[in-house]
Amino acid sequence: MTIDDLGRRVAADVVGDGGLAGLRRLSGVIAELEERRTGVVEELRRGRVATWEEIGQACGMTRQGATRRWAGRLRARSFGVxxxxxxxxxxxxxxxxxxxxxxxxxxxxxxxxxxxxxxxxxxxxxxxxxxxxxxxxxxxxxxxxxxxxxxxxxxxxxxxxxxxxxxxxxxxxxxxxxxxxxxxxxxxxxxxxxxxxxxxxxxxxxxxxxxxxxxxxxxxxxxxxxxxxxxxxxxxxxxxxxxxxxxxxxxxxxxxxxxxxxxxxxxxxxxxxxxxxxxxxxxxxxxxxxxxxxxxxxxxxxxxxxxxxxx
Missing domain, CATH: 3.40.50.150 (Vaccinia Virus protein VP39)
Structure with missing residues (x-):
């Protein structure tokens, strides 16, 4: 099963019969997945494991797009240390x-x-x-x-x-x-x-x-x-x-x-x-x-x- 096939299957399971209830479930899952993705990006950047260009490629965007999307947010999340x-x-x-x-x-x-x-x-x-x-x-x-x-x-x-x-x-x-x-x-x-x-x-x-x-x-x-x-x-x-x-x-x-x-x-x-x-x-x-x-x-x-x- 390809990644695209897996994504379609998960989305279909979450949406179910559709309607507003399906839309709410899908929106909640998207928000949680985006938070998880941000966490993975944060780990990669803090450990200097991947460049912004590599992260952008993995996410289907350019280096500039990845930087705009996450660089500011990662700085905001740095306060804990x-x-x-x-x-x-x-x-x-x-x-x-x-x-x-x-x-x-x-x-x-x-x-x-x-x-x-x-x-x-x-x-x-x-x-x-x-x-x-x-x-x-x-x-x-x-x-x-x-x-x-x-x-x-x-x-x-x-x-x-x-x-x-x-x-x-x-x-x-x-x-x-x-x-x-x-x-x-x-x-x-x-x-x-x-x-x-x-x-x-x-x-x-x-x-x-x-x-x-x-x-x-x-x-x-x-x-x-x-x-x-x-x-x-x-x-x-x-x-x-x-x-x-x-x-x-x-x-x-x-x-x-x-x-x-x-x-x-x-x-x-x-x-x-x-x-x-x-x-x-x-x-x-x-x-x-x-x-x-x-x-x-x-x-x-x-x-x-x-x-x-x-x-």
Whole structure:
């Protein structure tokens, strides 16, 4: 039996008598198979077992097609190996954000791509019922320990493990750029109650501070991740409301090193290059005139929020 014959046989068995029930079964199997395929690609790339060209050929696509499809997603899935650094080094969010990101009348909130719970904690402390969905197991472990009052679930923006219309608001902190909007937008709209809101949040280092600008230059000397922190959301979402909050995160030199170590593009560096970068960051923190001799450091941030309502 050829691979094509096997595929046709499996598809026929899943579809059965067809109809909407058959379509749902087929869609579920396709989603699971795609997740498995992504896992195999991840193993091949992390072990340097296959090139993108070889992976593309195996999947019936070009090298460029395979890279576009999976390279970004594999970077998003890399955080688990640095979950502890992420928890220690990444900043939280200013308290003032909650009133703008979540409407006053909201009661049940989904924190989507919740990471280690940096925003989840604020949502719970605001008295909200919070479901935190995160795909990475190591990140979920940190999240569950840090915010035990949240309901922590495994899931993806493209496949949210919640019923239709089950939450009043969805918040996405530091994660929207990892999602596939074509799939994530209708899936988020599905779980939102009528009139519910979606808030997209990013912390951006304020590099108007000279030492922070030097830190940014070091972090991006090998790779730069360009993120649109003012995205335009398609239907069924309405006009966007924008908010920007300037604040400072109290941290330490060790915390800043962990911050750098938790960046996806730093995680992906060859070990020797990654070690050199972290050593250079430590030297900057120890010798810069504005930081020398200090352990406590105020890292300047801008928190940007885009909120839209489901029409």
């Amino acid at each position: 640095a979950a502890e650094s992420y928890q220690h080094g990444r900043p939280g969010y200013p308290q003032a954000l909650i009133g703008s990101a979540v409407p006053r009348e909201a009661r049940r909130v989904l924190d989507l791509g919740a990471g280690t719970g940096k925003l989840t904690r604020l949502l719970v402390e605001a008295g909200l019922e919070v479901v935190a969905v995160e795909p990475d197991g190591a990140m979920r472990a940190q999240l569950a320990a840090a915010v035990p009052k949240a309901a922590v679930r495994e899931g993806w923006a493209e496949r949210i493990p919640l019923p239709d219309g089950s939450v009043d608001a969805v918040v996405v902190a530091q994660a929207w750029h990892w999602f596939d909007p074509a799939v994530a937008v209708p899936e988020i709209a599905r779980v939102l109650a009528p009139g519910g809101t979606l808030a997209l949040v990013w912390n951006v280092r304020d590099e108007s501070e000279p030492w922070a600008a030097e830190l940014g230059a070091l972090m991006h000397r090998s790779a730069r991740q360009e993120i649109d922190t003012r995205p335009v959301l398609p239907a069924p979402f309405g006009e966007a409301e924008r908010l920007e909050i300037r604040w400072e995160h109290a941290t330490t030199r060790a915390g800043i090193v962990d911050l750098v170590a938790s960046r996806s593009y730093v995680i992906a560096l060859p070990e020797a290059e990654r070690a050199r970068l972290l050593a250079d960051v430590e030297e900057l923190l120890a010798t810069h005139p504005d930081l020398a001799g200090r352990d406590g450091i105020a890292m300047p941030y801008l928190t940007r929020c885009t909120r839209v309502r489901r029409g």
